Amino acid sequence: MTTLITAAPVDDVAPTARAVIRPGVLPAPGAKQWVPACPVARLVPGRGVAVLLPRGRQAALFLLPNGMIYAVGNIDPYAGAGVISRGLTGDRAGEPTVASPLLKQVFSLRTGTALDDPEVALPTYAVRVQHGLVRLGVPHP
Amino acid sequence: MSTTTERPAGPTSTATRTVVVIGHGMVGHRFVEALRSRDTDSTWNVVVLSEEADAAYDRVGLSSYVGAWDRSALALSGNSYAGDDLVEVRLGTRAEQIDREARVVTTSQGEVIAYDALVLATGSYPFVPPVPGHDSEGCYVYRTLDDLDGIRARAEAAIARAASEGREANGLVVGGGLLGLEAANALRLLGLTPHVVEFAPRLMPLQVDEGGGAVLKGLISNLGVQVHTGAGTSSIAAQDDGRLAVELSDGTALLTDLVVFSAGVRPSDAVARAAGLAVGERGGVTTDATCSTSDENVWAVGEVAAVEGRCYGLVAPGYTMAEVVADRLLGGEATFPGADLSTKLKLLGVDVASFGDAMAATPGALEIVHTDATKGTYAKVVVSDDARTLLGGILVGDASAYTTLKAYVGREVPGDPGALISPAGAELGADALPDDAVICSCNNVTKGSICGAIAEGACDLAAIKGCTSAGTTCGGCLPTVKKLLVDSGVELSKALCEHFEQSRAELFEIVASTGIRTFSGLLARYGAGTGCEICKPTVASILASTSSDHILDGEQAALQDSNDHFLANIQKNGTYSVVPRMPGGEVTAEQLITIGQVAQDFGLYVKVTGGQRIDLFGARVEQLPAIWQRLVDVGMESGQAYGKSLRTVKSCVGSTWCRFGVQDSVGMAVDLEHRYRGLRSPHKIKFGVSGCARECAEARGKDVGVIATDKGWNLYVCGNGGQTPAHAKLLASDLDDETLVRYIDRFLMFYVRTADRLQRTAPWLDALEGGLEHLKAVVCEDSLGIADDLEAAMGRHVEGYQDEWKAVLDDPEKLSRFVSFVNAPEEADPTIAFDESGPRKVPVLLGLPTVRENV
Numbered sequence: 004m005t006t007l008i009t010a011a012p013v014d015d016v017a018p019t020a021r022a023v024i025r026p027g028v029l030p031a032p033g034a035k036q037w038v039p040a041c042p043v044a045r046l047v048p049g050r051g052v053a054v055l056l057p058r059g060r061q062a063a064l065f066l067l068p069n070g071m072i073y074a075v076g077n078i079d080p081y082a083g084a085g086v087i088s089r090g091l092t093g094d095r096a097g098e099p100t101v102a103s104p105l106l107k108q109v110f111s112l113r114t115g116t117a118l119d120d121p122e123v124a125l126p127t128y129a130v131r132v133q134h135g136l137v138r139l140g141v142p143h144p
Numbered sequence: 145m146s147t148t149t150e151r152p153a154g155p156t157s158t159a160t161r162t163v164v165v166i167g168h169g170m171v172g173h174r175f176v177e178a179l180r181s182r183d184t185d186s187t188w189n190v191v192v193l194s195e196e197a198d199a200a201y202d203r204v205g206l207s208s209y210v211g212a213w214d215r216s217a218l219a220l221s222g223n224s225y226a227g228d229d230l231v232e233v234r235l236g237t238r239a240e241q242i243d244r245e246a247r248v249v250t251t252s253q254g255e256v257i258a259y260d261a262l263v264l265a266t267g268s269y270p271f272v273p274p275v276p277g278h279d280s281e282g283c284y285v286y287r288t289l290d291d292l293d294g295i296r297a298r299a300e301a302a303i304a305r306a307a308s309e310g311r312e313a314n315g316l317v318v319g320g321g322l323l324g325l326e327a328a329n330a331l332r333l334l335g336l337t338p339h340v341v342e343f344a345p346r347l348m349p350l351q352v353d354e355g356g357g358a359v360l361k362g363l364i365s366n367l368g369v370q371v372h373t374g375a376g377t378s379s380i381a382a383q384d385d386g387r388l389a390v391e392l393s394d395g396t397a398l399l400t401d402l403v404v405f406s407a408g409v410r411p412s413d414a415v416a417r418a419a420g421l422a423v424g425e426r427g428g429v430t431t432d433a434t435c436s437t438s439d440e441n442v443w444a445v446g447e448v449a450a451v452e453g454r455c456y457g458l459v460a461p462g463y464t465m466a467e468v469v470a471d472r473l474l475g476g477e478a479t480f481p482g483a484d485l486s487t488k489l490k491l492l493g494v495d496v497a498s499f500g501d502a503m504a505a506t507p508g509a510l511e512i513v514h515t516d517a518t519k520g521t522y523a524k525v526v527v528s529d530d531a532r533t534l535l536g537g538i539l540v541g542d543a544s545a546y547t548t549l550k551a552y553v554g555r556e557v558p559g560d561p562g563a564l565i566s567p568a569g570a571e572l573g574a575d576a577l578p579d580d581a582v583i584c585s586c587n588n589v590t591k592g593s594i595c596g597a598i599a600e601g602a603c604d605l606a607a608i609k610g611c612t613s614a615g616t617t618c619g620g621c622l623p624t625v626k627k628l629l630v631d632s633g634v635e636l637s638k639a640l641c642e643h644f645e646q647s648r649a650e651l652f653e654i655v656a657s658t659g660i661r662t663f664s665g666l667l668a669r670y671g672a673g674t675g676c677e678i679c680k681p682t683v684a685s686i687l688a689s690t691s692s693d694h695i696l697d698g699e700q701a702a703l704q705d706s707n708d709h710f711l712a713n714i715q716k717n718g719t720y721s722v723v724p725r726m727p728g729g730e731v732t733a734e735q736l737i738t739i740g741q742v743a744q745d746f747g748l749y750v751k752v753t754g755g756q757r758i759d760l761f762g763a764r765v766e767q768l769p770a771i772w773q774r775l776v777d778v779g780m781e782s783g784q785a786y787g788k789s790l791r792t793v794k795s796c797v798g799s800t801w802c803r804f805g806v807q808d809s810v811g812m813a814v815d816l817e818h819r820y821r822g823l824r825s826p827h828k829i830k831f832g833v834s835g836c837a838r839e840c841a842e843a844r845g846k847d848v849g850v851i852a853t854d855k856g857w858n859l860y861v862c863g864n865g866g867q868t869p870a871h872a873k874l875l876a877s878d879l880d881d882e883t884l885v886r887y888i889d890r891f892l893m894f895y896v897r898t899a900d901r902l903q904r905t906a907p908w909l910d911a912l913e914g915g916l917e918h919l920k921a922v923v924c925e926d927s928l929g930i931a932d933d934l935e936a937a938m939g940r941h942v943e944g945y946q947d948e949w950k951a952v953l954d955d956p957e958k959l960s961r962f963v964s965f966v967n968a969p970e971e972a973d974p975t976i977a978f979d980e981s982g983p984r985k986v987p988v989l990l991g992l993p994t995v996r997e998n999v
Binding site for chain 2 (some may be wrong): 038039040041043045047048049050052053054055059060064066067068069070071072073074078080082083084085086089090091092093094095096097099100102104105107109112113120127128129130131132133134135137140
């Protein structure tokens with residue numbers, strides 16, 4: 004068997020995983036309100052939809068052709084307009100991306116970070132699929 | 145226990161002692177072979193209990209089972225011990241209990257077998273993390289042939305269903321170590337798109353470091369494996385359609401057809417524990433260096449053994465242990481010497497090697513790293529603090545130096561140790577050509593700074609974009625930037641983007657000749673990765689130029705730029721402008737009244753365009769269908785102002801009204817606009833038709849300019865306004881109506897087939913080998929013999945034209961995409977606001993957020 008026994012038990016995975024990647028960009032742990040978005044079947048692979056969140060916020064929800072579902076903020080931080088959900092998805096060197104439809108800045112769907120401008124980022128939201136319904140996790144106010 | 149104890153030695157056997165081997169994996173088999181080859185006096189009887197129904201097979205090469213599905217091909221040679229009376233293998237038989245006092249093993253069949261020596265070769269079992277839903281239907285582990293049969297059945301059903309649903313079938317592998325990547329390869333061979341989720345921040349965390357992991361991730365991703373590092377699996381939930389929704393700890397989710405756990409293994413020590421044998425803190429049967437357990441009659445080999453407290457997950461140390469025990473049973477003095485954990489593998493065709501002190505754990509150790517991002521290689525050597533002795537290293541992408549380097553471990557390196565991994569590199573030079581001219585007006589980048597960037601080593605468009613920002617916004621200057629690159633002597637890649645090495649023209653030929661009609665199909669055969677905002681619209685345009693399907697049909701919908709996707713022009717606040725077609729600038733009074741009423745009812749800002757039509761600004765996405773409906777009802781249609789396609793045919797009033805006119809320019813303009821409306825092309829196309837030489841329609845500033853003569857029409861081509869204005873050049877004179885149309889058909893289709901992405905007709909002609917003379921020969925003399933083909937293609941376009949707006953209004957599924965929010969379709973976007981206090985209505989933008997909102 005060409006495998007080495009992995010050291011870490013997986014029970015304590017989740018909090019560490021958040022620390023490992025870019026902290027502050029990924030959804031923070033904590034209690035969440037799960038906002039219903041739409042049935043999975045409503046999503047067109049490769050495209051996004053806008054989702055209205057409590058307190059007037061909005062998210063852009065994407066289903067990629069490979070099955071991954073991501074949610075990031077819908078407001079384009081460069082343009083100040085709610086258009087991210089209408090951007091084109093793809094990847095850059097494997098990193099899943101969406102390009103703003105206005106001035107084509109490219110954001111990571113995983114971390115929300117603008118790939119050419121690491122100071123700028125979209126917020127990211129946790130996604131959950133249950134019984135075919137997609138929900139987004141937003142923190143309790 | 146009613147069964148009597150068996151003494152397996154048959155009547156013909158001369159053996160006096162019995163060794164029972166629990167487990168018939170690779171190490172168990174090696175032990176039997178080693179013992180039998182050395183036991184020349186036949187003193188030992190061997191009984192092997194194999195839980196699996198298959199005798200020992202090559203578990204390391206498990207993924208090679210995929211495809212041929214031939215179990216016998218993986219069988220280890222000699223695993224049936226044919227002709228050897230002293231070995232008995234009991235397949236499908238598990239050891240249930242060990243009674244060390246009585247020295248007997250009870251099997252799952254209820255037999256009780258006496259032993260003089262017992263060898264535990266039970267191996268490991270896959271570790272399944274206790275994630276909610278880990279036992280859902282569709283979750284598998286990756287260890288045995290039976291596991292692979294299960295995965296195969298599930299995968300084949302998933303592929304059939306995915307194909308009928310027009311999507312990819314995919315599988316998720318939990319664990320990005322060696323075994324996880326093996327499992328991903330198996331899924332890939334099965335035809336699934338594999339995802340790999342690895343909790344550590346890199347793949348193969350035990351073998352490679354961060355830099356190597358990054359290169360490995362790039363190489364693996366290019367093979368179509370989706371890699372998610374630094375993420376755990378939080379939950380798995382079966383959906384009503386049988387798929388599994390997997391939630392990752394980084395907040396993302398995915399829908400998958402099956403899940404394979406390869407998150408490491410644990411020693412299969414349950415039966416040993418129950419028998420009271422000493423086990424290690426993290427599992428495994430504790431042995432000394434002779435592989436003897438806490439019971440002198442019991443031995444442990446392979447992955448289940450914790451030799452002096454340490455478990456080994458590689459097969460080579462297991463083989464060594466097998467040899468040690470065989471020797472000991474025959475009175476030898478062998479001990480386990482420790483194992484070299486150096487590994488060199490080809491995973492998914494990617495070389496990975498790790499040797500010696502790969503992680504530079506030695507105090508004072510220095511690391512020398514050489515990364516080549518273009519070739520996708522990573523090489524690192526670890527040397528002692530005086531930089532003289534090689535301690536270890538890591539190679540990813542190219543492991544050809546492995547053998548040499550491994551030989552140097554622990555020795556003094558001749559000369560500079562960095563030279564071991566550094567290929568002779570040459571700096572790329574280019575003459576700086578400073579110039580004040582602004583090339584990229586979006587970002588105010590001058591020719592000087594672009595040439596400067598080239599001089600500093602930016603040798604492709606991406607690099608120039610990265611360091612100058614030129615071309616990162618509208619992309620309109622990219623052909624110019626490309627030209628600068630070529631002029632500087634840099635051999636320029638024609639690659640469309642990182643996903644396609646081909647140029648747009650090459651992709652067009654591929655689509656035309658192969659008949660591939662999907663982006664995913666094109667990507668799978670000719671590209672890499674998942675696409676981007678450059679190649680998707682390009683392929684969408686090619687597909688649209690070669691068929692009359694609606695641009696929002698099926699998978700094509702996901703490729704369209706936002707403008708094409710919503711069949712309107714996006715404006716700075718995310719609202720859209722609507723431009724109905726007015727062929728030749730003609731409009732009826734009723735249509736004009738309706739336009740006015742629509743503008744009034746929806747509060748739209750109205751402006752007349754440069755192309756003799758009317759633009760209605762400020763429509764929200766959910767208002768578009770209602771606006772279109774009213775326009776369609778009075779016989780109007782989409783003006784394709786949003787597309788890289790024919791925009792307008794501008795005309796002067798011509799001979800019907802004008803006292804100077806010599807031909808009916810409006811009639812010709814209307815006919816031409818009707819003929820070419822909806823034609824998708826590399827860039828927008830504009831026409832002009834003037835009724836006399838006074839040229840009131842400014843036709844020579846258009847891609848296609850038609851100017852009336854007293855004998856017919858003069859045809860001018862490749863005029864552009866825009867960033868670099870160019871007057872159209874005369875292609876043919878005094879044409880009759882029919883020849884004019886035929887020449888335009890040929891010209892447009894030739895341009896559509898051969899131009900670069902976003903290359904307008906003037907720069908296209910500039911770059912065309914042979915220039916205008918060549919174009920004249922192709923269009924007017926059919927020098928390439930393709931004229932019929934070009935005309936036929938245009939004929940199909942004209943035949944298949946349909947109004948894109950009406951097609952959406954007639955299709956409830958497409959119509960359903962025109963909503964503000966998927967969960968509140970009636971709600972207007974609260975961030976859209978206008979200011980009407982000034983001379984004209986203008987959008988009010990949100991304040992730009994300066995603080996990241998993390999939720």
